[in-house]
Amino acid sequence: MPAAYFLPRNELDRLFGALVADGRRIVGPTIADGAVVYDELNSSAELPYGRTADTAPGSYRLRTTGDRRAFDYGVALTSWKRFTHPSLIPLTRAHRDADRIVVESVLEEPPKLAFVGVRACELAALGIQERAMRAGPAGDPDHAARRDAALIVAVECAMATSTCFCTSMASGPEVDHGADLVLSELDDGFVVRVESDAGVPVVASLGLRAAAPDEVERATAQVAAVREVIGDPVAANGLAARLRTALDHPRWSEVAERCLACANCTLVCPTCFCTSVGVASDLDGADASTERSWDSCFSLGFGRVAGDANFRPKVRDRYRQWLTHKFSTWWDQFGSSGCVGCGRCIAWCPVGIDVREELAAIAPVSAPTGPIPWPPSPPEGRAPAALATITPARHVIATVRSVVPETADSVTLRLATNDEAVLDARPGQFVMVELPAFATPPISISRIRPGGLDLTIRSAGPATAALTGLVAGAQVALRGPLGRGWPIDAAIGRDVVIVAGGIGLAPLRPVIEAILGERPRFGAIRLYLGARTPRDRLFVAEMNALAGRADVEVAEIVDRAGPEWLGQVGIVTQLFDQAGWDGSRATAFVCGPERMMQATAVTLAERGVNPTAIWLTLERNMACGVGTCGHCQLGPFFVCRDGPVFSVAELGTAFGREGL
Amino acid sequence: MEPPELILPGRRGPRSGTPQRPRIGIVKFASCDGCQLTLLDLEDELLTIADRVDLVEFAEATSRRSAGPFDVLFVEGSISTAEQVQEIARLRAVSHRLVTIGACATAGGIQAIRNWFDPDEVRAAVYPEPTYVESLAQARPVADFVAVDGELRGCPISPGQLREFLVALVTGRRPQLPDEAVCLECKRRGVVCVAVAQGIPCLGPVTRTGCGAICPAYGRGCYGCFGPRESANTTSLARWLSDDRSAADVGRLFAGFTAWSVPFRATIDAYGGPPGQVLPARETDDA
Structure with missing residues (x-):
């Protein structure tokens, strides 16, 4: 088998025919509304012959070249993620009939496609997005199926646009791995390299001659010339570390004055993968469905959580989130840069913000390197527990056995299920709880018992209001258990301090029960419970019973109270800031x-508790629960997947930092 | 500003029993009726909707009339006369939730462009007998006069958003009405950006989505009929647009159906006022 073959220009349709004979539909570059886009092609005649694109920050213009080349346009507006990670896919179908509910995942059969014209940078992007979407504990099944069903015909670049910087990001312009076939376009035809087993029969069926040495040489020389033209516009070496120390740079505010937060950069980016889920239903809420669509960290709603709090209200926060994720925390999460240097975010920014300029200003090579604000990766031995059984698309129907009123706005649902994975939940884990036609909130587990779980839920919006309004016999759909729970084993042989604020006692109750179940293995146990008012205290009878035990210390405090309250009034840290324990x-x-x-962590540290031994559970906008939707990102973490339980040491300065 | 809570008490979720059908009214002020007619565009579900809600006031569809009270009152149109100022206050008092619909009610509408001009000269330019026209000096959004619980944007409003609102109302969930930019819809649909690829001025980056990106899909720039989105950075967009065109042309781009919305109004003022004969600006508060 020769190293390369030659496909004459006028025989390109034979290649298309071979791909169609392989059962594939062809997606490739074509012109629509003034730009090259990737779309389904019926013949090679639809390729953008003789056209190229001039790009600049905020500008893209097609131009006629006068030659007959088909692939001299740089990259198309839309990236290949449109086909591996579509902008809109159905997710679930649900039905409610009296108390019974059914929730099932909708997984479409992926079309068998051939991607023709994939650039080196785009090939790298496909790999990067694939790693993100398949990163544990459970990959996205839709993405995997679509990627696996695609055959890739790469085309090495013979020209660069002014916005290209693949050379700096080590993603091109040469295509060195990941494609099935690689074409290099010369004036009279294509040098064809076969790079995978799947590519062999396609080329074999064409009966091509071997490429002549001068043809191979011309192909090599032309891509080498592209590398020269692009140069090395971004100082990528050490960039991730420099950005980590630049979180307070004044430039973030300056770029926010120009940034429209319109999300174009993220939606044209070939690696950005963030999504949101929308709910639709009939008028009775009996037949419902959910759809997943592209979303962006630039939208205000992306960082919103229950009660309309928002973790990234300012455009400055959102721009910083995007840039630092792409070039810095992506390394922490997925072991590579999140940028491939395709330049789309520069050309398609409506006000021409150039990421190359921003990086040079915010993280110049001369930037001082200080201590990194968080450890580069979670410490050893803290891998997600008990998550191997989780399938993102699997819903477990659980039945409400009873409803226990807790406070004016919260109840405990006692759920019954015999699903082994759900019953294997660990203290500190959470489940996504779905009712047809409603949004799906994450709810932490407040008791794990044989045959079921307890969920203690505060009514904070319509979805949680619907859940707290359920009665015995009703059903809910669960996804989970999810997340990394409390490391109870780390407390064996040590004193245990538990500090709860309001509904925060719910995810701590399984810890208390687990520790008391093995009481002799632990030292002193101290519970410090805070609540807004005496009426907001949770699990009152249980806590009173604990307070009666000689081997547990319980102290309570409320923010404000009337004369009926004989206990302490103030904030929870007052219960132990003067305590005598070590x-x-x-x-x-x-x-x-x-x-x-935050206040508790400070006071505990003052009392001598090591930051590696202070564990807390964070609330973020957890939606997918498995780290593929992007909503709950906090610095290098996805709270749903890497948390929600973290040690203060792990979080570093990411904990309590505004806008992160 | 975060969206207000629109869920009606007693309508929280599937297990709340069978609540009363909510009493719904639809009324209008200075407007073309196009937004309220959007309800009739929900043809497939119209009968179901009529069954699930009690439509007690909707002059375009029924001769039944009601003075209230209303669980939800949809209000179309801007407030343009002294009579309307009194009427909207009365309606607010008898409405549990008041929801404005369309560019006129939410932003003042196209007629608010007259707010920049001398009202007597505008009247004289339009009507042969201006003495019979009794209007306020300005056409203004409903929220300038009474508290508003929710809004549906657009000129006209989107049938899909109206349906979503009604479904959310009767099922007890929060309506999903995105406040993000039109750009997201263009990119999701695969519409080529007319601003970047053709240099067509487009308000998409500062305009709330919900229309389905209709204009860019047909090769036109967005003219902002859904009004400003959250975090609308009109200052930056206008500065960028002013590189290629006169200040007057930049101001004109924002002077459309939602010209009187705060960010668009500020940009129009910064770029020399709305199109047409520029007359001395009037005091803005005659109401």
Whole structure:
């Protein structure tokens, strides 16, 4: 088998025919509305022959070249993710009939496609997005199926546009791996390299002659010339580390004055993968469905959580989130840069913001390197627990056995299920809870018991209001258990301090029960419980019973109270900031509002508790639960997948930092 | 500003029993009726909707009339006369939730362009007998006069968003009405950006989505009929657009159906006022 073959220009349709004979539809470059786009092609005649694109920040113009080349346009507006990670896919179908519900995943059969004209940078992008979508604990099945069903015919670049910088990102212009076939376009035809087993029969069926040495040489020389033209416009070496130390750079505010937060950069980016889920239903909410669509960290709603709090209200926060993720925390999460240097975000920015310029200003080569704000990766031995059984598309129907009123706005649903994966939940894990026609909130597990789970839910919006309004016999659909729970084993042989604020006691109750179940293995156990008012105290009878035990210390405090309250009034840290115990022997588990947890972490540290032994559980906008939708990102973490339980040491300065 | 809570008490979720059908009214002020007629565009589900809600006031479809009370009152049109100022206050008092629909009610509408001009001269230019026209100096959005609980944007409103609103109302969930830019819809649909690829001025980056990106899909720039999105950075967009055109042309781009919305109005003022004969600006508060 020769190293390369030659396909005459006028025989390109024979290649198309061979791909069609392989059962594939062909997707490739064509011209629509003033730009090259990737779309389904019926013949090679639809390729953008003799056209090229002039790009600049905020500008893209097609131009006629006068030659007969088909692939001299740079990259198309839309990336291949349109076909591997479509902008809109159905996710679930649900039905409710009296108390019974059915929720099932909709997984479409992926079309068998051939991608013709994939650039080196785009090939790298396909790999990067694939790693993100398949990163544990459970990959996205739709993405995997679509990617696996595609055959890739790459075309090496013979020209560069002014916005190209693949050379800096080590993603091109040469195509060195990942394609099935690689074409190099010369004036009279194509040098064809076969790079995978799947490519062999396609080329064999064409009966091509071997490429002549001068043809191979011309192909090599032309891509080498492209590398020279692009140069090395972005100082990528050390960029991730420099960005980590630049989180407070004044340039973030300056670029935010220009940035429209319109999300174009993220939607044209070939690696950005963030999505949101929308719900549709009939008027009775009996037949419902969910769809997943592209979303962006530039939209205000992306960082919103229950109660309309928002973690990234400012455009500055959103631009910083995007840029630092792409070039820095992507390394922490997926072991590579999230940028391939295709330049789409530069050309398609409506106000011409040039990421190359912003990087040079925010993280110049001369930038001082200081301590990194968080450890580069989670410490050893803290891999997600008990998640191998989780399939993102699997819904478990559980039945409400009883409803326990807790406070004015919260109840505990006692759920019954015999699903082994759900029953294998660990303290600190959560489940996504779906009712047909409603949004799907993450709810932490407040008790794990034989035959079921308890979920303690506060009514904070319509979806949680619907859940707290359920009665015995009703059903809910669960996805989970999800996330990394409390590391109870780390507290064995040590004192345990548990600090809860309001509904934050719910995810801590399984810890308390697990520790008390093995009481002799732990030292002193101290519970510090805060609530807004006496009426907002959770699990009152249980906590009173604990307070009666000689081997557990329980102290309570409320923010405000009337004369009926005989206990302490104030904030929860007042319960232990003067305590006499030695924190160096203690492991702490903390849950409550984020500001309460920040204050608690400070006070615990003052009492001598090591930051590696202070564990807390964060609230973010967790939607997919498995790290593929992007909503709950916090610095190098996805809270759903890497948390929600973190140690203060792991979070570093990501904890409590505004706008992250 | 975060969207207000629109869920009606007693309508929270599937297990709340069978609540009363909500009493719905649809009324209009200065407007063309196009937005309220959007309800009739929901042809396939019209009978179901009529069964699930009690439509007590809707002059375009029924001769039944009601003075209230209303669980939800949809209000179309801008407030343009002294009489309307009194009527909207009365309606607010008898409505549990008041929802404005369309560019006129939410932003003042196209007629608000007259807000920049001398009202007497505008009247004289339009009507042969201007003495019979009793209008306020300005056409203004409903929210300038009474508290508004929710809004459906657009000129006209989107049937899909109206349906979503009604479904959310009767099922007890939060309506999904995105406040993000039109650009997201263009990119999801695969519409080529007319601004970047053709240099056509487009308000998509500062305009709330919901229309389905109709104009860019037909090769036109967005003219902002859904009004400003959250975080609308009109300053930056206008500055960028002013590189290739006169200040007057930039101001004109924003002077459409939602010209009187705060960010668009500020941009129009910064770029020399709305199109047409520029007359001395009037005091803005005659109401």
